[in-house]
Amino acid sequence: MTAPLHEPTAEAAPGAAEEAAVAATGATAVQGRSLGRIAWERLKRDRLALTGGIVVLLLIVIALLAPVITSLVGQDPDVYHQGLIDPLFSTPKGSLGGISGDHLLGVEPVNGRDIFARVLYGARISLLVGFLSAVVAVVLGTVLGILAGFFGGWVDSLISRVMDGLLAFPQLLFIIALVSVMPNQMLGLTGTGVRVFVMILVIGFFGWPYIGRVVRGQTLSMREREYVEAARSLGAGQFYILFKELLPNLVAPIIVYTTMMIPTNILTEAALSFLGVGVKPPTSSWGQMLSSAIDYYDSDPMYMVIPGVAIFITVLAFNLFGDGVRDALDPKGSR
């Protein structure tokens, strides 16, 4: 969809440089390099992707350490600071939404909760849902995609039709519908836990066809290859061929589509929380902050800008990194 068009000159230069490097290092470089190693060499040269990757890592660390960081700055996401709110307009006192040394990103209108702390805690929900729903999608998509591609026939027609159907539906509405009929209590989970769990399941369920389609296509083209035939002629069973021969060759496309799926899932989570079917207050999430910011977009624009920018940076970082990973792992890349 977003395949970059490499100008031949731009492509030749780094390739040549690498060959020179390989020639220079001599013996060690002659040893076969694994796919992961080749990909890493390519990724290292892609500055945009590397920046994206570093930002992603930082975000993960921030999300994991959110309680530590907020207590270091001495703020709590749920404490009210009504003294900082202008009683007349119920917006924060001071300029830029009440940004100060204590409140690095200002405070919320009305109750004055610290926005910095709430944005950090929001990152936890976004990343958790983004990652785990991608895992659900990858597991479903890989298993069903391989089955469809490998067995063909009616198995393939059935799975392919389901994938086409799921891809053509207005997904957001189906996700809203499914999330809103789910109970507020299940499997021993309550409150935020159950909302997060449901979102992971539902977003993952609607995401698997993207992976499934790619895996099916790859399996279809690979099952006729010589190495599969060789394994079969040696008497390998179908499951051996599926998991030992085919699956390792599918790892690259699966990784690529997983990294590209995470940002989409983060956006979906934010949209659900924005619409009020995601995590419920007082748990903070970026989408929910944006939805309460609608009422203050003219009187306290910072309140809307901060969670919006948080989503933008996160999703952009994942997208840049994902593009880079794709370029690095793309088997069609002529480098």
Next chain:
Amino acid sequence: MLAYLIRRLFAAAVMLVVIILVVFSIFFLVPKWAGVDIATSFVGKQADPHAVAAVREKLGLSDPIYAQVWHFFKGIFVGRTYSAGGDVTHCAAPCFGYSFRSEQAVWPVLTDRFPVTLGLALGAAVLWLVFGVAAGVLSALKRGSLWDRGAMVVALSGVSLPIYFTGLLASAIFVFGLKWFNGQYVSISDSFSGYFEGMILPWITLAFLYAAMYARITRATMMEILGEDYIRTARAKGLTERVVISKHAMRSTMTPILTMLGMDLGALIGGAILTETTFSIPGLGQAVLTAIKNQDLPIILGVTLITSLAVLLANLAVDVLYAVIDPRVRLS
């Protein structure tokens, strides 16, 4: 062509049945498995057991599943009758049930709001197709790296920005700050120019992300096609460059774009719904938002069903267009 059409129509009919079944399961089977009682959510939090039992009987929730499915289909195509004891309600042909909160039929709500959402989605689609394809063709013809980089940056940031954030930002800047638009939704039957003034910002917001994406696809496809033999032939027989581009190259370029359009229609509806909520446009999206707040499941059900049907029909139209543009499709 006729055989192709009949095949597509048949596939669409099958899909229609599948969609209705899926929507039915989401609203009537999934809650059951998850242990949620729909009758209780109808009556409300402090449910009186008698009221719950009456609702359950009236909605037929205790019937066997096949009977419930049958009534659901019957309601949509020929209408159905709800009855509990002496309390009988007849729901006419496209029966999508009754709102849990206002107890009004869902269908009129949908027909009221559907045109508004359709207007938003269509306007945005026209904008993005015209500007996206035009920009793509231009950048394919004038291969400047600035054009390409610009489109790539816009596309990447467009994909990374939540549409409800861009919408809010656009309102804050252009409506509140610069006062270029008044940002108020006006029905097209009240004032034609008022409608356009109110919709221009939502249209641009919704079209922005897709336009950049389509520009990139158009550019890539166009460049590939310009290298084909038949283009060389067209040039060799002395056709002007304008004819070569607009007649020969454009036709092939449109096929992948149509394919993408067909796949993006579902996403377009989702985008339209989010856009409506930020610009306070009284379409289906706002109905969903209110329904979410009120736990009003039948409205969510109705909107899900009607938008799926709209996407289905639009896909059918795309398939037909496809066959008109690319004769190979008809024959396969």
